Amino acid sequence: MTPTSPPADLRALTSLRFLAAAWVVMYTFWPDLNFGLVPVAVTKGYLGVETFFILSGFILSHVYLQAAGEKQFRYGGFLWARVARVYPLHLLTLAGVMVLGLAAVAAGMTIHGDVLSWASLPAQLTMTHAWGLAPAAGFNHPSWSISAEWFAYLAFPAFAFVAWRLRSRPWLAVAGAALFLVGLYLAFEAMAGFSLTEATFRWGALRIVPCFALGCALYLVYRRAPLKRAGLWVAGFAGAMAVSASLGAWDGITVLLAGGLILGLASMTNAGAGWLASKPAVYLGEISYSIYMVCVPWQILAVNIAARLTGAEDKRLSVGVWLVVVALLPIVAAASYHLVERPARTALRGMANRRRAAQTDTADRVNSPERVLQPSETIV
Template sequence: MTPVSTPADLRALTSLRFLAAAWVVMFTFWPDLKVGFVPVAVTRGYLGVETFFVLSGFILSHVYLQAAGEKRFRYGDFLWARIARVYPLHLATLAGIMALGLGAVAAGLTIDANVLGWASLPAQLTMTHAWGLAPAAAFNHPSWSISAEWFAYLAFPAFAFVAWRLRARPWLAVTGAALFLIGLYLAFEAAAGFSLTEATFAWGALRIVPCFALGCALYLVYRRAPLKRGGLWAAAGATGMAVSASLGAWDGFTVLSAGALILGLASMTNAEAGWLASKPAVYLGEISYSIYMVCVPWQILAVNVAARLTGAEDKQLSLAVWLVVVALLPVVAALSYHVVERPARTALRGMAERRRARQADTADRVNSPERVLQPSETIV
């Protein structure tokens, strides 16, 4: 069956990235709020990362699967594009945490010993710190997921190989991916004593695998034909996520519900997506990576400053102050997006384009029938 022509921009999925990041932000910042309760859904905020992972498999398949299946996929160009996407901001936030840590030490303040875990720096610089290669959970903690993403990028040809061969049976692929996810979650928890969805530095590279595979499989359904009732699927997925997270149900239910939400949103037209396809929502989605990566550096800086200015004990902020701190995070993220993330990505991709242009120009000159041999050249 020939795939149906589908929109290329998938605006609602871009906006969903912001909602996933916001869930992680609530999980991260809630302990700084002076209240006597924690909503169960907030305690499950780490599952926002799983949503990112499923989205990653879906979007990368959307962009690259056809080329991979038709042998037009250029692995080196793909990896360079992914480095351009994630590495500059990773380095910037890594340097930021170092500066904050060293500044705190110079000021005589007490910091967590693992914040400046220099033994973990080589793994951080190579984005392998979620592969069990970092001795401690050091520096910018959320960056473990970027290391996990890097693992999935390196392994993308393997995911694409399987997905391409199942493209004619997309629901079989989804069923297999779902069963794989369930089986791996159950087996890991039985062996390790904790959920794979809570793994970071030690098992983060494994944590992304079932989610990324699910995203690849869901894309096959979308590729064959977007769902006719995408809105109902999206509503069902969102409801499943909300209910399972609020009740503290098994994390696997929440992740599978996230998959239904993603497939449903992808199947909706931009008109049907409403505010999720609006420019403000899409912009927030575009800066969601910055929101995620500057979350902890901003928390360290802003919470400490706010606590000193307001005299808050044990760094527990009042609701009004806490809301200001959290509301300023997207502003800081927008700054990092426009100053670091976007310019660096553009520059690195420009380097690759210029290199390809030079190679093409060289090939054209070498293969030109009108080319004149230079005196130093020899015909063999």
């Protein structure tokens, strides 16, 4: 069967990024809510990160796999584009938490011992703090996942090498990736005593590997032939994923269902994706990285201010105040997206484009038959 020609954009997957980020936000902010009930699905919010990891494997394969398979992949350009995507906001939030921590110390407030982990700073700056190279989480804790992503970016040629050779057997690739994920989860939990899906700065680089591989394999299925009646598959996987998370099922089940949801959403046409392809939903997906990265700095700042203003004990906010704090997060994220993330990414990619254009221009002039030789040059 001839591979399908994918659409230029997969809007439903962009919107899914916001939903995954929102799941993480609920998990992060719920302890600040003065409410007796904690839904099991909220306690599983860390699995929103697994959803991001699967999406990364799928989307990067969507963009780069064919070029990698046909030996047209520019590794340096790929890595620079990834740095332009994640590094500026990582630096901003790192600096932001650093400033908040220093301000708290200067004000005589007690902070968590790991927040200002100066020994972790070199690994933070090199995005290797989820590789077991940092003694503590330190600073903006969610950035461990960016370190894990960086590991997957560096290893992308290896993922692409395997995926390209399995492109004619996509379901075999999915089965292999699923078995690898289940086996690794079981082995890690048996040895470490806790689930790999709960690992952060010590094992984050390992945590992304099975999810990223699953995303690459699922892309092969989509590339070969998107699912028919995709809307039904999306409803089925979304419902099963919600039930799995709500019942506190083994994390591996929920993660595999998330992979199925991603394949189903990718298989939907933009016209058939409904509100998931709408401009507001896509915009929220576009700022989802900012939402994720400013989540903890905003939590530190906003919850402390709100608790002082309302006299909340133990910094646990009333439902109304808590909703305001959470609702303001996308606004703060939109500001960081438009003021930092997007301009910095554009500038860094522009630098690469100008350098590549200059190199191309130089090569053209050197190889041009009409070029006039300089006195010091000779023809060999």
